[in-house]
Amino acid sequence: MQTDTLAIQFPLTDHIQESHLKLSSAANDAINKFMQLSRDLSLHKLVVALHEILTVFEREIDDIANYRVVPSISKLQEEHERYFHITRYEQPVGDLMVKNILQSYLKFIQDCEQGSRLTAIDFGHIDCSLKSLMQYLLTRNGHARSAS
Amino acid sequence: MLDQHHEHEPIDPYQRWMIAHHLFFVLIQGLILAHRNLLTAFENNDTEQALGAFNLATNLFWGSTAAFKGGTDYSAEEYDKIVRPTMGPPNYSAGFSDLQSVDHSTLLHLIAKMTPYFKNLATELKPAYQGYLSALHAVYENHAYVCEQFVGKQGASLLQKSGEEKSQSAAESIRTIYKKRTLKYAGQD
Numbered sequence: 637m638q639t640d641t642l643a644i645q646f647p648l649t650d651h652i653q654e655s656h657l658k659l660s661s662a663a664n665d666a667i668n669k670f671m672q673l674s675r676d677l678s679l680h681k682l683v684v685a686l687h688e689i690l691t692v693f694e695r696e697i698d699d700i701a702n703y704r705v706v707p708s709i710s711k712l713q714e715e716h717e718r719y720f721h722i723t724r725y726e727q728p729v730g731d732l733m734v735k736n737i738l739q740s741y742l743k744f745i746q747d748c749e750q751g752s753r754l755t756a757i758d759f760g761h762i763d764c765s766l767k768s769l770m771q772y773l774l775t776r777n778g779h780a781r782s783a784s
Numbered sequence: 785m786l787d788q789h790h791e792h793e794p795i796d797p798y799q800r801w802m803i804a805h806h807l808f809f810v811l812i813q814g815l816i817l818a819h820r821n822l823l824t825a826f827e828n829n830d831t832e833q834a835l836g837a838f839n840l841a842t843n844l845f846w847g848s849t850a851a852f853k854g855g856t857d858y859s860a861e862e863y864d865k866i867v868r869p870t871m872g873p874p875n876y877s878a879g880f881s882d883l884q885s886v887d888h889s890t891l892l893h894l895i896a897k898m899t900p901y902f903k904n905l906a907t908e909l910k911p912a913y914q915g916y917l918s919a920l921h922a923v924y925e926n927h928a929y930v931c932e933q934f935v936g937k938q939g940a941s942l943l944q945k946s947g948e949e950k951s952q953s954a955a956e957s958i959r960t961i962y963k964k965r966t967l968k969y970a971g972q973d
Binding site: 647 | 795799800802803804805806807809810811813814816817818820821824836839840843844846847848849850851853854857870871875876877880882884885886887890
């Protein structure tokens with residue numbers, strides 16, 4: 637069982653709000669490239685494209701591991717997060733969310749390549765939901781910048 | 785079925801379970817953002833912002849239905865023998881459940897906080913609200929359907945087996961307890 641490939645870094649729940657959404661320029665670039673991806677591409681081409689976007693993004697952002705890890709506040713939360721290999725970081729929320737969207741989408745499509753029975757409609761829902769979220773992050777970040 | 789061009793390797797149900805859950809958690813964090821934005825829009829009486837937040841939440845709920853389906857794309861036998869045992873004692877408490885997720889709990893509290901607003905919506909928000917409710921309904925129905933595939937119509941969840949939740953089958957609990965509760969939070973009595 638390759639558990640090391642299943643680790644995921646999440647922002648602290650209380651920080652998931654507008655005031656913490658600042659994105660790095662690398663995150664902005666990654667979102668823009670992501671938004672240009674067409675779901676009509678073959679799964680393999682999507683995997684290659686997503687992998688490239690994620691690789692460049694991860695190279696250019698701060699090393700997220702340098703941020704403070706926040707321990708779970710209850711036994712139940714600790715168990716849940718240990719099971720799913722979740723580590724909570726205090727910041728930076730926007731970049732972490734972008735990284736997780738790209739990473740989760742990439743893993744999900746790689747999994748679809750293994751013969752998933754998901755329909756094109758299911759796949760469309762995933763694609764649309766993640767693109768909506770990315771667009772939201774981009775827009776809110778733009779608003780935050782113009783206001784500062 | 786999606787179009788695949790490669791030879792299929794054997795599915796690892798545990799990996800699929802984890803990958804789809806991670807996607808699901810990412811979507812829940814997006815839903816927290818969308819609902820915090822919706823609450824701000826309600827407080828400021830900003831219809832345009834509320835429409836945007838409703839639409840984002842609706843898209844994310846639909847994405848969640850597909851994530852559920854993707855994470856459970858293997859046989860009931862594989863779930864029973866490979867996935868389910870990873871969630872129990874001795875490593876985890878009996879009754880292990882996604883209800884332990886702090887993000888899930890935060891999202892539910894946010895929805896509950898907005899009940900009065902949902903019940904007094906401006907006319908121009910009602911079509912978006914109906915779409916939001918349909919997607920929310922679909923999330924729970926999809927979850928119940930997946931449970932039925934794995935444990936049958938009468939099968940119990942880990943939480944029910946632990947004695948922490950005394951009710952019907954897992955699927956029935958999702959429909960009659962959890963879906964009903966969340967729809968009530970969302971203004972549907």
